[in-house]
Amino acid sequence: MTTNADASTLAQFQRLIAPITLDEFFADYWEKKVLYIPRNDPSYYRDILTFEDVSDYLSRTDLRYPYIRLVQAGQELPLNTYAYDSVFGENVFQGNLDLDKLFHLYNNGATMCMQLQHLALPKLRSFTNHIERLFEFRTQSTLFLTPPKSQGFTAHFDSHDFFIFQIHGEKQWLIYDDSVELPLARNRVLDSEVNVQNPPSFSPLIRPGDLLYVPRGVFHEALTNNGASLQISLGVFPHLWCDILHKMIDELSLSHSLLRQSAVTPTISDEAQIEDRFASIVELLKRFGEPSMVVADLKRKAASKQSQVCENRLMDLEALPDLSLTSELTRRDIQVATRHSEDAVTLFYYDKEIELPRHVRAEVEFILESHTFCLNDIPSNLDDDGRLSLARLLIVEGLLQFSIERSRV
DSSP states (O other), X not given: OEEOOOHHHHHHHHHHHTTSOHHHIIIIITTTOOEEEOOOOTTTTTTTOOHHHHHHHTTOSOOBTTTEEEEETTEEOOGGGTEEEXXXXXXEEEEEEOXXXXXXXXXXXXXXXXXXXXXXXXXXXXXXXXXXXXXXXXXXXEEEEEOTTOOSSOSBOOSSEEEEEEEESOEEEEEEEEEOSSOOGGGOOOGGGXXXXXXXXXXXXXXXXXXXXXXXXXXXXXXXXXSOEEEEEEEEEOOOHHHHHHHHHHHHHTTOGGGGSOSOBTTBOSHHHXXXXXXXXXXXXXXXXXXXHHHHHHHHHHHHTSOOOOTTHHHHHHHGGGOOTTOXXXXXXXXXXXXXXXXXXXXXXXXXXEEEEGGGHHHHHHHHHOSEEEGGGSOOSSOHHHHHHHHHHHHHTTSEEEOHHHHTO
């Protein structure tokens, strides 16, 4: 199985960590130590997000919890202080945000923790999809909008690595030497339970355009000075070895009874017998376990969970009867995993599988490697009806779209 990590995707991430190279980052910083890159360039992330984008978003009257929640001094504020439920017929709409109360609490020191914003903001979604295409695992974008002289979370550690992209204002970060080595999600503790023993060892003032990378397990906190701060926190969730082993054991247990036997019985209780049984299990994993296949499956599932790109999809369906060999088509900016077999080529995205006959493999590869093209551009042994049928299917399935100009006709 392969994924579609193209040159533009690599360039997107390389720009984020510049002047550090990709090899340097993963050799020297990934899961090891904090990386801080000052830039003195307020426009550096403008193509990803602006303060004005967030202001426009917060003018909507359909915002709901938990897409936005309020935190202050390490505590989440009670939902009933800024949200309400409403009834429409037999339907109950829960967690509707009262914008007046939301802004009032923000003005009095509460941080807006804006979760999964790549689902709502198109530029941020495109950026997040690029990063997921490179990493081939799940990411999560959260915006933190903190008013002046305020703090959302007190000292804590996260159970995932994250990147901070400062969009607006400044934020004083405090990084501590205290840490938990590569914690799992279940290792997380409440902010109120944290008691760091030493003063911060690193205190960068993060300004617009700056980047901060913090490995999971590193204790940290951040607070604003005289102005408001807006930052993107991009959390990353890689495939861990323990995840791979869990999946291998689950799959092997379906076909090998050794893994379904009792570990301890009255006749199997001494240390030597248990060690012998465990050695047999390890040998089973070595002989029949396929970690590369498990990793490929995890990557495919990550591709299937990406946020959907559906701009102009209704217009595409409306224009479908006019599809011709000269129609200008564009591949949507989404991550697609592929699997090749003797009989078929299968595409994985949006939690679905699209199986196509093997003889269209070359055409599929051309489409995945292209951006904008006409059906006449595809090097193909298919006749005209075959090209049109393939394109029609991929438009209906949301992989291809008519060019933006045609979609708006």
